[in-house]
Each structure stands twice: as C-alpha cells, then as structure tokens.
C-alpha cells in the first residue's frame with residue numbers, strides 16, 4: 200500500500216502513558232475478518248474507546264477533544280503481541296504518522312515502517328519529558344525531523360536523536376515501500392530463480 | 398570456498414540472499430509461500446491497486462483453515478464475514494492460478510499440517526506464511542517463519558521479502574525422554590525455563606539426542622512452539638528420519654531428481670565447530686509431562702508441581718498475579734486435580750496422526766468423563782482418513798468421543814469453536830493468552846496424553862498414573 204512521504208512533521212501529540220500496549224488492544228481480533236484495508240481507524244483501540252453499546256467512553260484520551268495530532272506517544276514495549284499488521288493500519292488510518300515510545304516490539308516496528316508510520320524510540324527520560332510537556336499544555340508542539348533524525352519538544356527546544364537504518368529512512372523520505380524496491384530489482388530476482396531448484 | 402565452519406541456519410539463509418543492502422535488510426528469496434483466508438485478502442487487494450501480478454503462482458499454495466467450521470463442512474458457511482474471506486481466497490487463487498485446497502477438497506487442512514504431509518515442504522527451503530506458527534516447517538531443516546500482510550504482498554509480487562538476519566541460538570537436549578513425555582512436553586519445558594521471550598531476536602536450531610531420536614511429527618511440534626519462546630523460528634537438521642518421511646509423498650521429488658536433491662540435503666547441518674550467538678543445554682531426565690497454569694506459554698511446569706509463588710517468577714509480580722487471577726488459580730496450589738471443562742485435541746501443534754494415536758492409547762477401554770466437552774479436530778483430511786483406517790475412530794467412539802472435521806478450530810477460536818468465559822480447557826494448541834480460545838476462556842496447554850488423561854478423568858491428571 201503506497202503511503203505519503205515523510206520528511207518533517209510538526210504537530211501536537213496524543214499521550215498514552217501506559218506500558219505494554221499490545222496489538223490485541225490496538226485492534227481486537229474480531230476486526231481481522233475484513234477483506235479490505237478500510238475502516239480500521241474506526242476500530243483503533245476499539246474496546247478502550249467505546250462501550251459495548253458503541254457509545255464513546257468519556258475518559259479515553261481519543262475521545263477527549265483537548266488532545267489531537269499526528270503523533271501518538273506510548274509507554275514502554277509498544278505494540279507487543281501478535282504479528283497482525285492490522286494494528287499498524289489502524290494507527291495510520293486514524294491519522295497518526297509517528298509513534299513515540301521508549302521501546303517497541305520488534306514485529307510492530309517492522310510493520311509500522313512497512314506502511315509509512317515512523318516509530319521514534321527515545322530514552323525513558325526523554326519520554327517522560329514529552330509526557331510532561333503535553334500535561335502542561337495539551338497543545339504543545341513537537342517536531343519530527345526525519346532527514347536530521349531528531350525529535351524536538353518545541354516549547355523547550357530539547358532534542359532527542361533517533362535511529363533508523365539507511366534503507367528504511369530512504370523509503371520513508373520518498374514514500375517508497377519494500378514492494379516498490381522489490382519491483383525495481385526484478386531482473387536480479389529473475390536471474391536468481393534460474394539457479395534455484397525448488 | 399571458505400572453510401569457516403557455518404551453521405545450518407547460515408547455509409540455508411545465505412543460499413537465498415538475492416541481494417544484501419548495506420545498513421538495511423537482506424533480500425531473501427522464498428521457495429514456498431502458504432496463504433490462507435484471513436491474512437491474504439488485503440495483500441491481493443494491494444496487488445490489484447498497484448496493477449501487479451503474482452510472479453510465481455506455482456510457489457504459492459492456498460488452503461482454508463482459520464475461519465472454517467469443524468462440523469457440517471458440506472453446508473454453506475454461516476458467518477457472512479468468514480464466508481466472504483473464504484470466497485475471496487477462492488477467487489484470488491483462481492484469478493492468479495494458485496493451487497487452492499479449499500473446504501471440501503480431500504487435501505484441505507491446516508496450512509502447517511498439509512505442507513509437510515504432501516511433500517510441499519522440503520529440506521533447505523525458505524518458507525513463509527501469514528501465520529506465526531509457520532516455524533513448524535523448520536522441522537525439515539527449513540528457514541520458515543510468519544510474516545505480515547505487506548510481506549504476503551511482497552512474496553506474491555516478487556517471491557522475495559526483506560529481512561535483517563537474526564542472531565543464532567542452539568538448544569541441545571541430551572539423554573532420553575521418560576515415560577509419557579512427548580515432544581510437546583519438551584517444547585513447554587524449554588519455554589518454561591527460558592520464558593516466553595527467552596529467544597527474542599534469535600533463530601533457534603534444536604540439536605542433541607532427544608531431537609535425533611524424535612519422529613518428524615514430534616519435530617514439527619517442537620519447531621511449531623519456537624515462536625512461543627520469542628524466536629523468529631526454529632529448525633532441525635534433516636537426517637534419515639526426514640528423508641524416510643518425505644520419500645514418496647505427493648510433491649516430493651522422484652527418481653533421479655530425488656537422488657540429486659538427497660545429496661544436497663545431506664550437507665544441511667551445522668559444521669562441527671560452528672558457533673552460535675547463544676547455546677543452551679538441557680537434560681531429558683529433568684522433563685516430566687508439562688502443563689501451563691498462566692496466560693503466556695512460559696508459565697508452565699511439570700504436572701506434579703505446584704503453581705509457583707510470585708516471588709519465584711522473574712519479571713513483573715503484578716502481571717503474574719493478574720495472570721493467576723484471570724485463571725482463577727492461587728500461588729502454591731497443586732495443578733493436579735483441578736477441574737477441567739473442555740479438552741481440545743488439535744491445531745498445527747498437535748493435530749497429526751501421532752497425536753491422535755497417543756490420545757487413543759490412553760482413552761482406550763475408558764470413558765469420557767461426564768463433565769468434559771471434548772473437541773477432537775484432525776489437522777487435515779488426510780489425518781482424518783488415517784484415524785479411520787487405523788481403527789482409532791472406533792476406540793474414540795467407544796470411549797464416548799466424537800471426531801470433528803479439520804481446521805484451526807479452538808486454537809484461535811475464529812469460528813464457532815469457542816471455550817465459554819470462565820471455563821477451563823486442557824488444550825494441545827500453542828497459546829494460552831487471555832481470550833485466545835474465546836472471550837474469558839482459560840487455557841491449560843499440554844500434550845495429547847495429558848489432554849487424554851483429563852478427558853477421561855474430568856480433572857488435571859498425570860497420564861503416567863493411568864499407564865501402569
């Protein structure tokens with residue numbers, strides 16, 4: 200699925216300061232029966248967001264108009280659990296482009312990068328500062344600069360540098376994904392198969 | 398040629414690297430790709446949206462298993478969403494010329510059961526599927542692992558995926574297994590020792606006497622559970638047991654092709670001095686029949702043991718207590734004698750003929766306990782057929798059991814086979830997460846023998862007590 204290029208993002212952020220937010224919470228299993236990649240944003244955090252009668256839960260952060268933005272800030276071990284890519288789809292479809300945490304589950308991180316969400320890993324101390332900044336001002340601005348690999352708290356100008364491998368960075372900057380890349384090396388793949396005997 | 402000693406994993410991986418990207422992943426060629434109804438529809442949609450086609454339709458195999466009912470398979474599927482996914486799979490397979498063994502096909506069954514039993518899975522292959530238990534195929538000396546939907550689209554369109562190379566771990570189990578100790582117990586034991594994240598970031602090779610003496614079906618059970626210790630996958634070097642299993646299977650090479658491939662397969666083992674990033678050793682004598690009591694596969698122990706106190710468990714005390722609370726168990730309690738409501742024999746972990754033989758050997762001449770609802774679900778139609786031909790069905794029927802039709806069933810409870818909230822299930826599947834077998838369900842993972850002992854006594858029972 201093609202996605203929008205990611206260069207510099209300036210936005211407010213939505214804080215979810217709990218640890219181990221797992222993929223079953225991000226998108227419950229009963230929403231895996233779809234045959235299309237639409238509507239997942241509506242079911243993002245479905246059981247935390249809505250009561251069984253589909254009325255919004257007033258105390259859940261996504262239902263609070265004070266908080267909005269393209270950046271989701273989560274506690275440690277974000278995205279643990281099953282390999283369902285639907286979790287990343289739901290986050291993207293809802294409108295987030297960047298998830299910040301002090302630690303990401305492996306497969307989630309991969310899935311996120313594959314579909315155009317930038318996972319930004321910062322130190323636990325810096326994560327606290329981000330939460331603090333949103334607490335002080337829900338409209339606090341943050342700047343995610345992918346070319347420079349920096350995350351800045353605008354109010355205090357505090358900067359964290361984050362890691363991303365060169366290949367994935369190039370993809371995100373250009374809105375390419377692995378499928379585009381693989382298409383571009385098809386002759387090499389074709390040549391490879393000629394010596395494969397399976 | 399370099400003479401550096403290499404591992405089995407490196408040999409197979411390196412043979413499949415189409416391209417290495419500096420500070421990026423390897424482009425890995427995939428020999429076999431399995432698809433099913435749940436994780437493939439969006440991948441096909443992606444192909445359509447980009448105007449791409451399937452590069453090698455003959456390297457992908459489709460089966461329906463995750464959603465399918467396990468009774469009345471000749472009738473239309475009731476749940477409209479499931480029916481829709483099954484239809485999408487059938488249409489996509491037809492459109493792109495992919496082999497499809499759907500509901501009602503005599504070769505239909507769980508993806509990781511039908512691959513090996515039809516000789517689609519062969520030593521030294523790279524195999525992927527949008528299901529994490531793809532690690533099962535590692536039993537044949539394959540690099541096999543689960544992938545996300547974008548990667549399914551990659552494999553369909555280019556027969557490759559992009560993966561960073563994982564670290565390597567070898568797990569050796571020495572000696573001989575005791576009475577009633579099955580491959581599932583070996584897997585559950587290892588996970589209980591190293592925890593559910595003990596192998597995160599690694600690809601595991603299983604070695605040592607226990608695995609050398611193990612049947613192919615047993616090896617599949619062990620490799621299947623690799624993912625439950627956090628590993629990307631697990632593998633076992635192919636040997637005479639492997640070759641004997643594969644010879645004559647439908648899609649196994651025949652004649653001269655067999656001879657030449659056999660010579661290659663014999664090179665697929667770790668060199669004597671090959672090094673691993675991590676190596677672990679266990680003794681078979683320490684392993685008794687196992688059972689889990691918590692809500693991750695690492696929370697298990699020998700069946701005669703007590704549920705550990707929170708203080709004995711590494712990691713968060715709070716999440717351990719929450720886990721016991723969900724299960725309705727207390728610290729320091731015996732697990733033996735706990736009441737059981739459901740027994741599930743099946744899944745790609747333990748839904749093969751040896752599992753049904755083990756189960757039948759124990760229920761033979763006994764009766765199903767009145768309080769037990771038992772779901773016995775073969776992994777495939779071929780297994781179902783064997784159950785009938787070997788007289789196992791008669792044994793089961795006389796003991797008061799019924800046989801269902803193949804599918805994933807209560808392993809993930811996407812169809813109607815859901816354990817009701819609060820009920821206890823002794824299950825031969827692979828995951829005991831909260832709600833995995835249905836909202837509120839309480840799962841105790843165990844071997845087919847422990848499942849059989851629970852099925853005839855109605856409580857958690859040591860199978861050895863029934864085998865005097």
Ligand code: SF4
Pocket residue numbers: 462463507508509528529530744745746804805808809827
């Ligand atoms: S039986 Fe369970 S683990 Fe195996 S393929 Fe089906 S859902 Fe996945």
